[in-house]
Amino acid sequence: MSPDILSTPVVDTVKTPPDRAHSRARAARRRKIVVAVFRALLLVAVLGLWELLSRTKAIDPFNFSMPSKIWDQIYTWLTHGTALGSLGEQIWYTLYEALLGWVIGVAAGVVCGIALGRITFLADVLGPYIKVLNSIPRIVLAPIFVIWFGLGPASKVASAVVLVFFPVFFNAFQGAREVDRNLVANARILGASDRRVTLQVVIPSATSWIFTSLHVSFGFALIGAIVGEYIGATKGIGLLVAQSQGTFNAAGVYAAMVILAVVALVAEGLLTFAERRIFRWKPTGSDS
Amino acid sequence: MLWSAPHLPSRAMSPDTSPAIELRGASKTFRTPSGGLHTAVNGLDLTVGRGEFVAVVGPTGCGKSTTLTLVSGLEEPSEGEVLVAGEPVRGVGDKVGFVFQQDATFPWRTVLSNVMAGPRFRGVPKAEAKEKAREWLARVGLTAFEDRYPHQLSGGMRKRVALAATFVNDPEILLMDEPFSALDVQTRALMSDELLELWEGTRASVVFVTHDLEESIALADKVVVMTAGPATVKQVYDIDLPRPRKVESVRLESRFIEIYREIWESLGEEVRITRERGAAHVA
Numbered sequence: 030m031s032p033d034i035l036s037t038p039v040v041d042t043v044k045t046p047p048d049r050a051h052s053r054a055r056a057a058r059r060r061k062i063v064v065a066v067f068r069a070l071l072l073v074a075v076l077g078l079w080e081l082l083s084r085t086k087a088i089d090p091f092n093f094s095m096p097s098k099i100w101d102q103i104y105t106w107l108t109h110g111t112a113l114g115s116l117g118e119q120i121w122y123t124l125y126e127a128l129l130g131w132v133i134g135v136a137a138g139v140v141c142g143i144a145l146g147r148i149t150f151l152a153d154v155l156g157p158y159i160k161v162l163n164s165i166p167r168i169v170l171a172p173i174f175v176i177w178f179g180l181g182p183a184s185k186v187a188s189a190v191v192l193v194f195f196p197v198f199f200n201a202f203q204g205a206r207e208v209d210r211n212l213v214a215n216a217r218i219l220g221a222s223d224r225r226v227t228l229q230v231v232i233p234s235a236t237s238w239i240f241t242s243l244h245v246s247f248g249f250a251l252i253g254a255i256v257g258e259y260i261g262a263t264k265g266i267g268l269l270v271a272q273s274q275g276t277f278n279a280a281g282v283y284a285a286m287v288i289l290a291v292v293a294l295v296a297e298g299l300l301t302f303a304e305r306r307i308f309r310w311k312p313t314g315s316d317s
Numbered sequence: 318m319l320w321s322a323p324h325l326p327s328r329a330m331s332p333d334t335s336p337a338i339e340l341r342g343a344s345k346t347f348r349t350p351s352g353g354l355h356t357a358v359n360g361l362d363l364t365v366g367r368g369e370f371v372a373v374v375g376p377t378g379c380g381k382s383t384t385l386t387l388v389s390g391l392e393e394p395s396e397g398e399v400l401v402a403g404e405p406v407r408g409v410g411d412k413v414g415f416v417f418q419q420d421a422t423f424p425w426r427t428v429l430s431n432v433m434a435g436p437r438f439r440g441v442p443k444a445e446a447k448e449k450a451r452e453w454l455a456r457v458g459l460t461a462f463e464d465r466y467p468h469q470l471s472g473g474m475r476k477r478v479a480l481a482a483t484f485v486n487d488p489e490i491l492l493m494d495e496p497f498s499a500l501d502v503q504t505r506a507l508m509s510d511e512l513l514e515l516w517e518g519t520r521a522s523v524v525f526v527t528h529d530l531e532e533s534i535a536l537a538d539k540v541v542v543m544t545a546g547p548a549t550v551k552q553v554y555d556i557d558l559p560r561p562r563k564v565e566s567v568r569l570e571s572r573f574i575e576i577y578r579e580i581w582e583s584l585g586e587e588v589r590i591t592r593e594r595g596a597a598h599v600a
């Protein structure tokens with residue numbers, strides 16, 4: 030996924046003479062450093078340009094704010110807390126809603142996907158309904174959930190669940206459908222019952238499909254939680270965005286976005302880590 | 318005879334007079350995606366005696382794999398009967414082992430876990446399954462690789478895993494569908510010898526499908542020549558070469574060459590028919 034992995038060359042120390050392997054490794058390291066430096070330069074350039082344009086009033090600083098102000102805002106939130114309480118509490122609140130919604134959505138999606146993938150009758154009966162449900166732009170359900178479940182976490186969890194469920198469901202379904210028929214036949218010959226085939230052949234085969242959707246779907250869970258909070262909540266980063274917007278504090282909106290991005294990146298990192306542990310059986314180099 | 322001892326009782330129970338496998342007028346018709354019917358096997362009669370090694374040769378696409386799926390219980394015949402140990406086949410039984418043409422090791426399981434899969438699926442306790450699996454891994458020379466994943470092995474090693482995973486279940490009936498066709502020539506000869514050795518330890522009844530006539534003569538007691546599809550038995554040849562055999566040396570014997578020539582006369586014709594049909598399709 031990350032370009033670092035793509036650019037890591039395979040250094041074959043067995044076949045190549047040591048000095049050549051050495052110089053090749055050094056070249057690879059140098060290339061890595063160059064990439065990192067250019068990345069940092071790009072970031073500095075963009076932020077610098079933004080700051081400059083804003084300070085010289087080439088763009089409206091009131092609407093577009095500037096990096097230094099955003100940083101000040103984050104710093105203030107960190108040290109003095111937000112109007113809603115400490116920043117950590119807001120992050121935790123949002124994360125809690127997103128995680129809960131994500132777990133429920135993933136569990137439901139995997140179970141339904143595998144079940145429909147394995148049981149053709151169910152798939153035939155439910156197929157059209159699922160298509161209809163999937164074609165609804167589900168984000169519009171968020172205000173309805175706030176009406177149903179109130180300002181507390183339940184409404185945000187519900188929005189996260191409906192956003193997470195479908196991508197996970199479709200991937201699990203596809204994964205269950207695309208299981209290698211040979212593996213299923215082999216398992217049956219070796220003595221596996223239908224239940225064993227599902228648990229020990231279909232689900233492991235479908236995990237790569239499911240994991241693909243997990244990456245996307247955690248982002249969806251965050252969106253669900255944030256939008257829910259934005260519409261009506263008592264705590265959370267989404268509410269922070271709404272309040273900053275209400276007080277015409279552009280820096281606050283951007284600062285909340287930065288915090289969200291960091292949260293999402295950390296979650297993505299954890300997921301990738303878990304994936305590497307689970308997919309040790311896969312040949313390296315094949316994307317997962 | 319370490320391996321024949323445990324399943325003596327079960328063999329004693331089934332009437333010893335009935336052959337291991339019997340196909341009586343078995344046919345298999347598939348519905349093609351375009352809605353038509355395709356007959357892969359037509360009125361096939363075949364008998365495999367107990368402990369017999371039967372090789373089935375026929376042109377590619379004639380219906381050899383389909384025949385094996387009928388015997389295994391993975392598919393039902395559209396017409397006719399399939400009997401294993403005198404009993405009609407109803408679904409996948411516990412007597413049958415099947416080595417598939419394509420790789421069918423579970424990629425997410427280690428080598429050891431792959432070989433343990435069969436006994437575990439059949440409810441053998443973990444410790445016992447592990448012990449049995451290790452024993453078979455030793456037999457196929459993969460003890461040092463038990464913690465590897467299939468993708469870390471060569472094609473020949475993966476085939477050995479498949480053999481161990483099949484033999485660990487003590488099958489009375491062993492079905493093999495061109496098991497070595499994806500291997501290079503040397504590995505193939507080696508694996509054939511190993512197969513004969515393993516089989517001589519178990520005395521299972523074997524149906525070995527191949528499109529390679531040399532391989533079939535070198536391995537089998539009986540070579541069955543199939544017609545061009547839909548498959549029916551064209552002719553059956555007894556192979557009177559003495560055992561134990563080494564496939565590399567046996568194929569140099571004059572008797573081998575004699576048999577080869579005789580069977581090729583019959584098989585070559587079917588191959589030609591298949592080839593002409595293929596050409597007609599292309600044209």
Ligand SMILES: Nc1ncnc2c1ncn2[C@@H]1O[C@H](COP(=O)(O)OP(=O)(O)O)[C@@H](O)[C@H]1O
Pocket residue numbers: 347348349355356357375376377378379380381382383384546
């Ligand atoms: N599941 C299936 N559906 C439709 N046609 C099939 C199916 N399996 C095999 N066939 C057809 O039956 C014929 C025999 O196939 P197969 O038994 O695999 O041949 P062989 O193993 O001798 O090469 C082929 O023409 C093949 O296309």
Ligand SMILES: [Mg+2]
Pocket residue numbers: 381382383418494495
């Ligand atoms: Mg075949």
